Amino acid sequence: MKKSIEIFVHLSFWVLFILFAVLLSKIYLEVKPDAPFAQHFAYVIFMEAAMGVIFFYTTFFVLPWVGKKTTNAAILGGILLALLILFAIPAMGLGIWQVLSSVVPHLMLVLLAFVFRKYADSLRAEQH
Amino acid sequence: MKKTVEIIVHTFFWIIYTAITLMLSKVYLQAKPDAPFSDQLVYVISLELFMGLLFFYITFWGISWTKGKTMRVAILAFILLFLLLFFSYPAMRIGVWEVMSSILPHIILVFLAAIFRKFSDSVQLEQEKQNLMYQNMQSELALLKMQLSPHFLFNTLNNIDYLVHTDADKASDTLAKLGAILRYMIYDAAVDKIDLCSELSQIEDYIGLIKLRVKDEKYLKYKLSGNCQGLRIAPMLFVPLIENAYKHSASKEGENIISLEIQISGRNLLFNICNAYKPDEREPQKHSGLGMNIVKRRLELIYPNRHEIIISTRENVYTVELSLELDENEMHSSR
Numbered sequence: 031m032k033k034s035i036e037i038f039v040h041l042s043f044w045v046l047f048i049l050f051a052v053l054l055s056k057i058y059l060e061v062k063p064d065a066p067f068a069q070h071f072a073y074v075i076f077m078e079a080a081m082g083v084i085f086f087y088t089t090f091f092v093l094p095w096v097g098k099k100t101t102n103a104a105i106l107g108g109i110l111l112a113l114l115i116l117f118a119i120p121a122m123g124l125g126i127w128q129v130l131s132s133v134v135p136h137l138m139l140v141l142l143a144f145v146f147r148k149y150a151d152s153l154r155a156e157q158h
Numbered sequence: 159m160k161k162t163v164e165i166i167v168h169t170f171f172w173i174i175y176t177a178i179t180l181m182l183s184k185v186y187l188q189a190k191p192d193a194p195f196s197d198q199l200v201y202v203i204s205l206e207l208f209m210g211l212l213f214f215y216i217t218f219w220g221i222s223w224t225k226g227k228t229m230r231v232a233i234l235a236f237i238l239l240f241l242l243l244f245f246s247y248p249a250m251r252i253g254v255w256e257v258m259s260s261i262l263p264h265i266i267l268v269f270l271a272a273i274f275r276k277f278s279d280s281v282q283l284e285q286e287k288q289n290l291m292y293q294n295m296q297s298e299l300a301l302l303k304m305q306l307s308p309h310f311l312f313n314t315l316n317n318i319d320y321l322v323h324t325d326a327d328k329a330s331d332t333l334a335k336l337g338a339i340l341r342y343m344i345y346d347a348a349v350d351k352i353d354l355c356s357e358l359s360q361i362e363d364y365i366g367l368i369k370l371r372v373k374d375e376k377y378l379k380y381k382l383s384g385n386c387q388g389l390r391i392a393p394m395l396f397v398p399l400i401e402n403a404y405k406h407s408a409s410k411e412g413e414n415i416i417s418l419e420i421q422i423s424g425r426n427l428l429f430n431i432c433n434a435y436k437p438d439e440r441e442p443q444k445h446s447g448l449g450m451n452i453v454k455r456r457l458e459l460i461y462p463n464r465h466e467i468i469i470s471t472r473e474n475v476y477t478v479e480l481s482l483e484l485d486e487n488e489m490h491s492s493r
Contacts, residue, residue, distance in 0.1 A: 039273065042269065043269065043273075046262070046265065046266050046269060047266075049262055050262055050263065050266060053255065053258050053259055053262055054182065054259075056255050057186070057255050057256070057259055058185070058186065058189060060253075060255060061186065061189045061190040061193075062189040062190070065189070125188070127181055127184040127185050127188065128185065130177070130181045131178075131181045131182065131185055134174060134177045134178050134181055135178060137174055138171075138174045138175070138178065141167065141170055141171060141174060142270070142273075144167070145167060145270075145273055145274060145277045146273060148276075148277045148280050148281070149273050149276040149277055149280065151280060152276055152277070152279060152280030152283060153276075
């Protein structure tokens with residue numbers, strides 16, 4: 031029962047995340063129909079979701095392991111930083127706001143993954 | 159410490175939220191520099207933040223307030239729906255994507271607020287669990303100290319020694335009681351909840367030993383009414399209260415110096431113990447401190463809002479009245 035609640039919460043979160051990504055892209059395309067990604071809309075949304083999933087679940091699944099040692103926290107920090115830079119590289123030619131628009135939402139996902147982890151732990155504790 | 163983590167998480171969340179809002183507006187303005195809000199960016203960001211805070215914290219605190227009651231859930235849902243429509247109204251004249259862009263982020267915030275609520279509850283739960291473990295440990299230690307004190311053991315063993323010569327059967331019976339109490343304290347009472355009938359049986363054994371210490375059959379009057387079957391309770395809640403009454407009683411001989419009554423009615427349990435105290439004692443049982451404090455703290459942690467403890471002194475009689483309301487988890491039949 032508790033596991034199904036957890037899966038439902040995660041699914042709802044990703045549905046809302048994708049809807050939000052679609053919405054922002056649509057609004058942007060309304061004011062700039064000739065944006066470079068206009069022809070690859072589905073691909074861009076897919077990439078956004080994929081990057082989000084990577085950030086979120088890297089944090090979510092690794093957190094219990096991180097709590098055991100300070101070195102583990104440093105390793106996770108290193109991985110997340112490398113991913114942030116990797117995903118921000120394509121935006122670097124476009125401007126500072128575009129770079130930030132790649133970095134900041136992923137930071138938010140890391141924070142939310144932490145909160146979701148705690149939520150999952152509380153569900154498990156409740157079951158115990 | 160845990161509260162600090164919660165505050166840090168919330169603060170970070172709102173910093174990142176504001177940064178995302180600012181960033182998206184800037185990207186939008188780059189594509190459309192003549193957008194209507196271009197001159198009032200700070201105002202727009204503040205308004206966005208205000209609306210976000212409103213949605214988030216109405217949900218965050220509202221969920222606690224509802225306590226799962228249907229009526230309250232409906233009121234909360236109505237308030238959120240009203241706010242959603244109210245804030246999306248200005249966008250209705252612009253276009254469907256604008257309406258969606260007003261509604262969807264707020265739905266996401268409501269969703270996240272519910273998750274944050276769970277996060278907050280888990281932080282609190284963890285803290286309470288640690289407190290409870292600490293209190294249980296303290297309580298076990300205090301009980302062991304109290305019961306295994308040389309005074310208690312020497313007194314009981316001396317009495318048994320006397321009985322061996324005068325009444326061998328009673329001596330054997332008393333030894334068995336002592337053994338049962340020690341076994342119960344060390345092994346059985348190490349769980350969170352225990353069968354109420356077992357706990358009452360231990361109380362009876364304990365009373366038996368007290369009577370042996372005072373050598374007067376009617377020194378302690380004990381009355382039990384109701385059915386203990388199928389009920390569970392936190393172990394060792396009552397023994398410190400009985401020991402306290404004995405320790406501070408006016409005399410160690412005589413009749414009805416201590417009176418103990420336990421009433422079980424459905425899932426309600428009433429424990430009442432009275433003892434006469436010395437008239438010259440100005441503040442009777444003031445120094446029962448540690449034991450009584452542990453009982454009170456355990457009650458707060460294990461039976462929050464489901465217990466009442468009243469301590470009174472009247473005409474040289476010290477009374478402790480404890481009422482407990484057991485929940486469904488403490489009834490075997492519902493498991």
